[in-house]
Every structure is written in structure tokens, then in C-alpha cells.
Amino acid sequence: MKMRRILxxxxxxxxxxxxxxxxxxxxxxxxxxxxxxxxxxxxSMKINGKEVEVIDVPGTYSLKPSNKAEEVAVxxxxxxxxxxxxxxxxxxTNLERNLYLxxxxxxxxFPMVVALNLWDETNKKGIHIDYKKLEKILGVPVVxxxxxxxxxxxxLVEKLKHASRGKLRFSEDWTWEKIGEIVSEVxxxxxxxxTWKEILETASVKPITGIPIAIIxxxxxxxxxxxxxxxxxxxxxxxxxxxxxxxxxxxxGMIKNEFLKKILMGEVFDGEISFEESLGLLTTGLYVPFxxxxxxxxxxxxxxxxxxxxxxxxxxxxxxxxVFHKLGLHGSAIVxxxxxxxxxxxxxxxxxxxxxRRQRFIALTLLSIAIPxxxxxxxxxxxxxxxxxxxxAKVYSILSIVWxxxxxxxxxxxxxxxPELFLEIPPYRFPYIPGLLKKxxxxxxxxxxxxxxxxxLGVLLVNFLYTFNVLSTVSRFFEPLISGWLGLPKESVVGxxxxxxxxxxxxxxxxxxxxxxxxxxxxxxILAMYFPCMATFVxxxxxxxxxxxxxxxxIMLLVSFxxxxxxxxxx
Amino acid sequence: MKIDLLRAPLGRDVIVIDxxxxxxxxxxxxxxxxxxxxxIKKVVQHPMGGPIIVEINGSRxxxxxxxxxxxxxxx
Numbered sequence: 001m002k003m004r005r006i007l008x009x010x011x012x013x014x015x016x017x018x019x020x021x022x023x024x025x026x027x028x029x030x031x032x033x034x035x036x037x038x039x040x041x042x043x044s045m046k047i048n049g050k051e052v053e054v055i056d057v058p059g060t061y062s063l064k065p066s067n068k069a070e071e072v073a074v075x076x077x078x079x080x081x082x083x084x085x086x087x088x089x090x091x092x093t094n095l096e097r098n099l100y101l102x103x104x105x106x107x108x109x110f111p112m113v114v115a116l117n118l119w120d121e122t123n124k125k126g127i128h129i130d131y132k133k134l135e136k137i138l139g140v141p142v143v144x145x146x147x148x149x150x151x152x153x154x155x156l157v158e159k160l161k162h163a164s165r166g167k168l169r170f171s172e173d174w175t176w177e178k179i180g181e182i183v184s185e186v187x188x189x190x191x192x193x194x195t196w197k198e199i200l201e202t203a204s205v206k207p208i209t210g211i212p213i214a215i216i217x218x219x220x221x222x223x224x225x226x227x228x229x230x231x232x233x234x235x236x237x238x239x240x241x242x243x244x245x246x247x248x249x250x251x252x253g254m255i256k257n258e259f260l261k262k263i264l265m266g267e268v269f270d271g272e273i274s275f276e277e278s279l280g281l282l283t284t285g286l287y288v289p290f291x292x293x294x295x296x297x298x299x300x301x302x303x304x305x306x307x308x309x310x311x312x313x314x315x316x317x318x319x320x321x322x323v324f325h326k327l328g329l330h331g332s333a334i335v336x337x338x339x340x341x342x343x344x345x346x347x348x349x350x351x352x353x354x355x356x357r358r359q360r361f362i363a364l365t366l367l368s369i370a371i372p373x374x375x376x377x378x379x380x381x382x383x384x385x386x387x388x389x390x391x392x393a394k395v396y397s398i399l400s401i402v403w404x405x406x407x408x409x410x411x412x413x414x415x416x417x418x419p420e421l422f423l424e425i426p427p428y429r430f431p432y433i434p435g436l437l438k439k440x441x442x443x444x445x446x447x448x449x450x451x452x453x454x455x456x457l458g459v460l461l462v463n464f465l466y467t468f469n470v471l472s473t474v475s476r477f478f479e480p481l482i483s484g485w486l487g488l489p490k491e492s493v494v495g496x497x498x499x500x501x502x503x504x505x506x507x508x509x510x511x512x513x514x515x516x517x518x519x520x521x522x523x524x525x526i527l528a529m530y531f532p533c534m535a536t537f538v539x540x541x542x543x544x545x546x547x548x549x550x551x552x553x554x555i556m557l558l559v560s561f562x563x564x565x566x567x568x569x570x571x
Numbered sequence: 572m573k574i575d576l577l578r579a580p581l582g583r584d585v586i587v588i589d590x591x592x593x594x595x596x597x598x599x600x601x602x603x604x605x606x607x608x609x610x611i612k613k614v615v616q617h618p619m620g621g622p623i624i625v626e627i628n629g630s631r632x633x634x635x636x637x638x639x640x641x642x643x644x645x646x
Binding site: 064205 | 595598599601602603604606608609614615617618619620621622624627628629630631632633634635636637638
């Protein structure tokens with residue numbers, strides 16, 4: 001049989017992406033919640049010396065899609081299924097539910113192999129599956145796998161050649177009866193008393209015990225992000241930059257061209273370089289993204305990765321479902337929201353787990369307007385932090401109020417209703433450390449690829465514009481709005497405007513300016529709200545149609561300058 | 572006694588009798604095995620319009636109120 005490609009298909013959260021990275025050697029993000037993969041990933045592997053394409057398809061419960069990620073799955077199957085072998089990845093601890101998709105696939109006559117993944121967990125749960133018997137009943141090869149350790153993967157590759165269309169015949173209306181029959185023949189479950197893990201699984205979704213647990217988990221997470229972030233700055237990044245400083249100073253002495261000097265080093269104060277304020281490519285351009293933002297990005301995604309891989313996020317989704325409903329969303333929106341606190345780009349991408357366009361519009365707008373990414377949070381901590389913890393708390397309270405009220409209003413004003421929560425609650429799992437670190441690395445790479453070019457471009461632009469005196473014109477143009485309406489100092493205009501490109505550039509431009517507490521609060525609120533950043537904007541542009549995008553930009557500008565002006569009056 | 576899932580007792584196995592909803596909801600629940608004749612257990616119910624959590628075929632799902640109210644069970 002000709003095999004041109006392999007499609008990995010299965011229910012959400014069964015480990016398709018882990019199998020994918022085992023087969024192809026490609027790194028992909030995996031977590032313990034449904035909907036981590038929202039877009040397909042392509043890779044390739046060699047079978048008998050021949051290159052075969054492997055596609056990791058977003059998870060779906062059935063071939064009748066109910067959200068965008070599932071739509072992607074079904075479309076892929078229709079378009080690429082013709083000369084493909086389907087590897088149906090099955091969570092063997094949930095054989096019964098997973099077999100539904102298996103049977104649907106059989107109805108469509110795809111040549112397939114079934115991978116009973118998470119095989120190791122069945123033993124712990126007292127589930128015994130006779131997979132040889134299952135193979136006989138279905139008429140397709142069945143392999144037991146533990147993707148995370150690589151067990152059974154070789155076997156799976158071996159069986160690909162024997163992929164078959166199966167021989168099961170049944171009427172669609174009686175699918176569940178058929179599944180019941182199969183399961184009673186191949187599976188035996190020992191009765192077990194609930195383990196402490198299962199008790200915790202239930203306790204963390206019950207409102208009475210779940211809410212205190214959630215508060216503790218979130219406080220601990222915040223605490224660890226700070227500790228790890230500060231640790232990285234003090235022990236890794238600051239020492240690195242101290243070691244790098246003499247090199248820059250020597251280079252500064254070597255360059256004779258004033259213009260080049262200005263672009264590379266920026267403002268040199270009496271032969272001293274200030275990494276935070278000099279604003280040159282080799283000084284501030286490197287220091288701000290690497291030493292001020294990156295450490296917290298690392299810390300944030302490390303902690304978030306643990307929350308993701310243990311399976312805690314869906315529980316948070318259930319607890320917060322009520323709140324999200326008031327905003328026209330539902331609990332699943334916790335995923336884009338939390339990811340957005342790191343960087344808005346992955347946050348925006350993950351809005352695909354929401355079912356309707358209306359939900360995605362609201363989620364993207366709220367994300368861009370009121371969820372500060374790490375760069376924005378750094379601004380808040382550095383700029384407003386001078387005035388103490390309470391001032392910082394004020395900024396976050398303002399953003400929360402904006403988040404709630406904009407969401408509430410959008411939900412009231414936009415046509416249509418919002419679908420309800422529909423989410424699988426996975427069991428708790430111990431994070432698989434190599435996987436966790438790999439995921440962290442992928443996300444850091446994303447950040448670097450997005451951040452560094454924009455920061456460099458921004459620093460370059462600022463220097464050019466200064467040199468050619470364009471900035472004073474820009475300043476004068478926006479001055480009435482920024483100084484007049486928002487009450488911010490004249491010098492801050494350029495920094496605020498540059499925030500369009502990246503927030504880190506804005507930070508380094510605002511740092512040297514003397515601002516009162518009120519001005520610092522308004523400046524950081526405005527920077528967090530009026531525009532996400534170029535990279536996020538591009539994603540939003542891809543996710544929404546042009547009309548929605550214009551609507552969104554209008555909402556962002558209107559709300560942020562209304563709020564800014566209001567703060568200027570009352571603070 | 573036939574009641575909807577919202578009013579079903581917590582922590583007890585009940586039998587699904589019917590799903591009274593549109594075709595979309597039926598299909599969605601069908602794919603999970605929430606079909607007439609199946610055993611289902613409500614494990615958690617959140618107050619104030621919050622979701623409920625059910626156990627079906629050994630896995631747990633959070634469902635919104637509206638959905639839950641359309642699942643009719645026999646106690």
C-alpha cells in the first residue's frame with residue numbers, strides 16, 4: 001500500500017503531540033488539558049528509507065466539529081485523508097469514550113492503526129485491557145504505547161505497514177451499543193478505593209474547597225515567578241551584562257563615527273554606559289529584553305508549565321466559569337488569559353479553543369486591552385514600583401476593572417449568545433520534566449524571535465528619528481492628547497507612541513523621566529491598554545476579519561484614552 | 572423518577588433517559604457517551620449558575636447549566 005502521510009488523530013488530551021514528537025523528533029508543546037494543539041503541526045519521518053509526512057491534528061471527540069480546533073481536525077482529515085494512514089491515538093484509561101471516534105473513523109474507511117496510549121496508567125487504575133482481542137474485534141492493528149517514555153513507539157512504526165480499514169460492521173445509531181459490547185469483552189476493571197490523588201482531584205473542583213485551593217495555588221505561583229525571576233536577574237543576567245560592559249566601553253572608544261556610535265551605544269554619560277537608559281542597540285537594545293523581561297518570561301512559563309502539565313488549569317476553568325460567563329466567555333477562556341500574562345502572542349493563538357467568533361472577538365479584545373504581558377508588567381513594576389506596593393496594586397485593580405467592564409459591555413452590546421462550558425477534566429499527572437523543559441524552551445524561543453527584532457527595530461527607529469528631528473514633530477502632534485488630556489510629562493510622548501512597536505522600548509524611554517505617582521500609574525495603564533504590540537496585532541489580524549479588527553482597534557483606543565483621562569481627573 | 576441532571580442527586584449513578592436539545596447538543600453529548608441507557612454520575616455542582624461536573628465512562632466533564640438541564644435521567 002502506498003503511504004504518503006500519517007495523520008495522528010484522537011480525542012483531546014490523549015498525548016497525540018507526544019507521539020508526534022517521538023515519531024518526528026520535532027519539538028511541540030504538550031500539556032495536560034484539552035486543546036493544547038489548536039493548529040496542526042507537520043513533521044516528517046523515514047519509513048524504510050522513504051520520507052513520510054506526519055501531521056499532528058488537534059484533538060476532537062467526534063468527526064462532527066464543535067469548535068475551531070476540531071474544525072481544523074475534520075478538515076484535515078477530509079483533505080489529506082485520501083492517501084494517508086490514520087494513527088488513532090486512544091487514552092487507554094478511557095477506552096470506552098475514545099472508541100467512539102475510532103468507530104467513526106472506521107465508518108469512513110480510513111486505513112488505520114490504534115495506539116493505546118497512557119498504557120502505564122491503566123495498571124495504576126486497575127484497568128486491564130486485552131489488546132490482542134481488541135485487535136481481532138476491530139480488525140486493525142492495536143499497539144500499547146507510553147509515548148512519554150517512548151515505550152511501544154517502535155512497535156507502532158512497525159505496525160504502520162499493516163494498517164487496515166478494519167472489518168467491524170455496525171449501524172451508526174447503535175454505535176454506543178457496539179462500543180459497550182466491545183468494551184465488555186476486552187476490558188476488566190478492578191474495584192479500587194479512591195486514592196489521595198482522586199480525593200484531591202475532586203476537592204479542587206468543588207467550590208468550597210476549590211476556591212481556597214485556587215487562591216493558594218495562584219499566590220504560590222506568583223511567589224515562585226518572582227523568586228525565580230529575581231534569582232535569574234541577580235545570579236545570571238546581571239553578572240553577564242557586567243562582564244559584557246567593558247567590551248562595550250572599549251568598542252565605544254574604537255568607533256569614531258558619531259552617528260554609528262549613537263546608534264550602537266546610545267547616550268554615553270561621561271564615559272559611563274547605562275544599560276537601562278542609554279538607548280543604543282548594543283546597550284539598552286540588548287539589556288531590556290534580555291535582562292529585564294526575559295528572566296520573568298522564563299520564570300512565568302516555567303511555573304505555568306507546571307500548572308499545565310499537572311492538569312490544574314481545567315479545574316481553574318470550572319471555578320472561574322461564572323465570572324467568565326458575565327463577559328460572554330466561559331471557563332476555558334482561562335487558558336488564553338493565563339498564557340497572555342506571559343506574552344500576548346500565544347495567548348491570542350489559544351483563543352481558538354473557544355467555540356464561536358463572538359467569543360474569540362471578546363477574548364482577543366480583553367487580552368489586548370487588559371491583560372498585561374510580562375513586558376507590560378515589567379513597566380508597571382519598574383515605573384510604578386518606585387511608589388510602593390500599593391501603587392502597583394492600584395494599576396492591577398484598574399486593569400481588572402477595565403477587563404470586567406469591557407467584557408461585560410461587549411457581552412451586552414454584541415449580538416448573539418455565548419455557548420456554555422464543555423470541558424474535560426483530566427486526572428492529575430506528575431509533570432514529565434524533560435517535556436516541561438522542552439516546552440519552556442519553545443516558548444522562550446518564540447519570545448526571543450518576536451521580541452528581539454522588534455526591540456532592535458524600535459531602538460534603531462528612535463535613534464534615526466531623533467537624529468532627523470522627526471520625533472519632535474511626532475511629539476508636538478500627540479502632545480495635546482498625552483500631556484493635555486492624560487496629564488503626562490511632555491518628554492513621555494515619544495515613549496508612549498513607541499509602545500506601538502514593543503512595550504520594552506517604551507519602558508527604557510520612560511525610565512529616565514521624572515514622573516509623579518499619578519503620572520506613572522496613568523502612563524503604565526495607557527501603555528498596557530491602548531495597543532497590544534506589533535507581534536500580537538499580527539496574530540489578531542490573522543484570527544479576525546478586517547472589520548472586527550478595526551472595531552477592536554477602535555475599542556482599544558477609545559477605552560484606554562477614556563480611562564486615562566478619567567484617571568487624570570480623579571487620582 | 573425522571574428529572575434533569577441539575578436536580579439529580581450528587582454522587583449517585585443515574586441512567587440517561589433522553590437528551591432534549593438541538594441536534595448540535597445531541598451530537599456533542601453523543602460523542603461523549605451521554606446517550607439513553609448510559610450510566611452517569613454528577614460529582615460536583617457549582618452554585619449560582621455555575622457548571623456541573625459529571626462522570627461518564629470513567630472520565631469527567633464540566634458542563635454548563637443549560638446543557639445539564641437538557642439531560643433527562645432516571646433516578
